[in-house]
Amino acid sequence: MDEFEFIKIVSGYAKDLPNVIQGIGDDAAVIKGRGGRTFIISTDISASNVHFRLEWASPREIGRKVLVSNISDIAAMGATPLYYLISIAVPSSIQRGTILGIVEGMQEEADRYKVGLIGGDTSSSKGGLFISITIIGEAAGGEIVYRGGANCGDAIYVSGALGGSAAGLRCLKKWGRQKGWTRPLIERHLLPTPRVALGRLLAGKRLASAMIDISDGLLKDIEHITICHGLGYKIDGASVPIFKGVERCAAEFKESPLSIALTSGEEYELLFTVRKDDEARLLREIRRGGIRTPITKIGMVKDNPTREIFVNGKIFKVSKYKGYSHRIGKN
């Protein structure tokens, strides 16, 4: 089965629970504490040769990316990451320096975002290296942005520029880390930036009506804030910000840069919706908050569950659209 079917089955076990504001179904779970403290919790598992390859990245880079992808889940709720736990299963083929490098890389990002290590578990492994992180964040004042808050007519925004992660991965696969011009793309793939400050501002100032981070690809993730809630979207393809170097990569691979940008996973950019009336305030608050991450309006939320992408007035067909979906077991 694919991961979404599995998640659907498992979600059937989730019940209404006391003090649980949000269970399965968002970037993170939300638990209400007493006295206005709200904890956000998320877990992610990374597997060797699925999420990372020891041939392609240094241990430190692997560790950094693993932690960043978790921090991004907290950022996507508009919350502040506070603590993390590491579970790691290590095969006997892995060198001591490798495993310590991975942990150092994690802690490097943890220090950058002031996330404290509070626990974990270790195991030997009879196959593959697995790292599972649990991250705990807090939303001061309970200001959290969920996936389900968009309304018809809201503007759709994205942070940063897209496509670099997928382009970097294509280059890594074809040429390894050799070719000069591919370097910024590969770095983008290996070391994305979680948008913590932007997420916090959007939540704290109640600017975003819905939000998600782009981990599976924009066209896959946008489903969770539109189609899954009976809404649709219209995207102006010409406005989608494309990461520098993606055009060259697209030319090499005979693909469309826009297709790469729309389907690129592990971007960890924020995709969010803003009520029309809040758009002017959004730009003002971003400036005032000193947020340097660019944001770009790329479309609009529609009333019906339709998927529309236009470029210069013409319908745009995404080539090779897949978005990433894990296979869970055999059938």
Place this chain on the structure above:
Amino acid sequence: MDEFEFIKIVSGYAKDLPNVIQGIGDDAAVIKGRGGRTFIISTDISASNVHFRLEWASPREIGRKVLVSNISDIAAMGATPLYYLISIAVPSSIQRGTILGIVEGMQEEADRYKVGLIGGDTSSSKGGLFISITIIGEAAGGEIVYRGGANCGDAIYVSGALGGSAAGLRCLKKWGRQKGWTRPLIERHLLPTPRVALGRLLAGKRLASAMIDISDGLLKDIEHITICHGLGYKIDGASVPIFKGVERCAAEFKESPLSIALTSGEEYELLFTVRKDDEARLLREIRRGGIRTPITKIGMVKDNPTREIFVNGKIFKVSKYKGYSHRIGKN
């Protein structure tokens, strides 16, 4: 390196953190919420052919044990488990029914202990099957028992009876699930019972000065509540409660039943210390609280970091003492 060396290195990253009462180094981390709410968080990773074997146990049994081992970490702090998250990495060789059976088994125990599923992550795997659980509990009124609270002269108690898990594993390895007399031992190995109610009573009534659950074997786990804090122990071997059937298994394998009991891991019994003055109250409260799990006094905390085990006045040498320790990588 072995897991303890790895944990020691990683612990170097842990700093004093705001609102963290206990970080790395106990069965679970403890985070202070506002208004007296205290969250307990623990994570555990289970790997196929390390923690479980699909040939030996049904998927449901595997799932049940995975969750129970996590619930036990919360019980060992004297807290109440509330929520859990599942991270799972599944190779393509695993049948759909297997993976769903595992999840059903987890949820069966979750229902029994009223633990709610609030999130998770799934991945494909290019190696084995890996399940990482994060469990979150709460200590009402902040009553938590840590590993570090024992004092010289405290009595050492253990819940239940020991050795069944290791004996069951020996039988499984030698005969599979065939032989009749091995059945209770194998069931004990595959389906231990977390001592949640007992743990809560011991914490809530401030009866235990230190506590840990037996996951690596009594002789390994007792180190964490004695030797690690500059204390020692004296155990009366004759008083150690031995699980029914362990004697027969020991005879078959030409081992000492007491050695098996003292080194058996994955028991998930509670090992705790009680101040001398509290012993009478302990028995009274256990009766009053309707706790049916038996507890047995097995020894005493000593002032110096010495390890003493006596049987009928003679020093007892544990045969084949190992206790379980994971190898983490190559060297």
